[in-house]
Amino acid sequence: MRLLLIRHADPAEEVRGRCYGGLDVGLSARGRERARELAEALGGTGLDAVYASPRRRALETAAALGPAPIVDDRLRELEFGEFEGRTYDEIAASHPEIYRCWMETPTEVRFPGGESYADLRSRALEAAADLRARHAGETVAAVTHAGVVRAVVADALGMPDGAIFRLGQDYGAVTRLDWIDGVPVLRLLNAPATAL
DSSP, rough: OOOEEEOOOOBBBGGGBBSSSSSSOOHHHHHHHHHHHHHHTTSOOOOOOOOOOOHHHHHHHHTTTOOOEEOOOOOOOOOOOTTTTHHHHHHHHHHHHHHHHHHHHHGOOOOSSOOOOHHHHHHHHHHHHHHHHHHHTTTTEEEEEEEHHEEEHHHTTOGGGGGGSSSSSOOEEEEEEETTTTEEEEEEEEEEEOOO
């Protein structure tokens, strides 16, 4: 099975510098352009299915790829709970201890009223396993978020949770994993449409 993990294209400008995991924002003008570039680059790939996070930014990116996207809630980004929509400076001022832990050990923090990385990792890996079981021998795209892509790739490579931020994840980037006899092989990481 070939899985193309695609981070959504650039979100609307109003969320820059804010926690927006659970906020349902669409794409910016640049994001819509990047989604078109991505669709053009993947045009000859022969996707058997496209899955997407329920967030608008992922759905708008996925809609450009061809087959109607199938929504899978497990592909959504980390829920930041009380921190959703707030700037990093606001969080640092109101919750300095949580903010410090987040900056020092980001995969060990549970956000107030939200999730921890372990929550995201569990649901992302469950979704990836289901896709592999459902689409053996096929090529599938999953349009999702940086956290989900990192979790699936880190698991495939046997990386510890604390190392996930060593995996770059740009807007609209493609990561390709192939499973050969049940063994994951990373073929491409964080590639822009222009490199496909």
